[in-house]
Amino acid sequence: MPVEVIGIDHVFVAVRDMERSEEFYDRVMGVLGFRKGQGPLAGDPHFFYHNRQFVYSLRPAGEGTPDHDPYAPGLHHLCFRVADEEAVDRAASKLAEAGVEATEPRYYPEYGPDYYATFFEDPDGIRLEIVGDSAGRKLVRERWDELEGFVDPVQRLLARDAQRAPAALDLKRGNLFSGAAPARGEAFEELAKLRNVALERIVSSATPALDLYDQAQDEWVVLLRGGAKLEIAGETLELRTGDYLLLPAHTPHRVLETEAGSLWLAVHVHPE
Numbered sequence: 001m002p003v004e005v006i007g008i009d010h011v012f013v014a015v016r017d018m019e020r021s022e023e024f025y026d027r028v029m030g031v032l033g034f035r036k037g038q039g040p041l042a043g044d045p046h047f048f049y050h051n052r053q054f055v056y057s058l059r060p061a062g063e064g065t066p067d068h069d070p071y072a073p074g075l076h077h078l079c080f081r082v083a084d085e086e087a088v089d090r091a092a093s094k095l096a097e098a099g100v101e102a103t104e105p106r107y108y109p110e111y112g113p114d115y116y117a118t119f120f121e122d123p124d125g126i127r128l129e130i131v132g133d134s135a136g137r138k139l140v141r142e143r144w145d146e147l148e149g150f151v152d153p154v155q156r157l158l159a160r161d162a163q164r165a166p167a168a169l170d171l172k173r174g175n176l177f178s179g180a181a182p183a184r185g186e187a188f189e190e191l192a193k194l195r196n197v198a199l200e201r202i203v204s205s206a207t208p209a210l211d212l213y214d215q216a217q218d219e220w221v222v223l224l225r226g227g228a229k230l231e232i233a234g235e236t237l238e239l240r241t242g243d244y245l246l247l248p249a250h251t252p253h254r255v256l257e258t259e260a261g262s263l264w265l266a267v268h269v270h271p272e
Contacts, residue, residue: 010055018060020123022047027098068124077127085116085132085241092118107261113177135177181261185209200266204258212254217270219247226262230255
């Protein structure tokens, strides 16, 4: 029976200039809720940033050693996971306030359908990332005891789930967060139609079509991830993750701007 690892206990990073790195990491780790300790180990000064999960430590690099190269053997980057997309947004905003230059948070569908992150570097070029908890990570945590085998256990679990669905019920199953963003415009998928009500999944690219819509049906829509700017009856409205609105029939509207990978769920209520 294998020995189960229950967490990362500590990560030690060698830095060229302890004072410069201390000043940088004091700002970063303060934003991320760590506490700080310091003291010598084997005669060398160390800084210890710790939260309830693990310790991130700084120690001096050896004299004459090469600079950090993320593409040489060793650490490529380190990623901190936070609760959700809103936490990523708050972290990026607070990093900016602290003078730390980080990328604008956004979705990276090439890494996963709900992968939302921001990236930055420390003074030695060590790449750091903050990512929101994802559906894939949650599935592994919640259903760990159901995983079988060493190679591709998650894929086998999902395959077993699909086989268990009774074919006679003709279940229409799927995952709202699956699939990549289209190159242009929006991708529409009807999920279900119940009498005069239709449920639709919409995935946006970064280049909306700018078509003006004037629909015969009422529409309720919620933005599940990403961001967008709409023109509704001549007025401009910005939406972020979690925002929803009701568009009564024949309300003229168009999509002006969208973040790549923005995901919508729309409910269309057609006339009887």
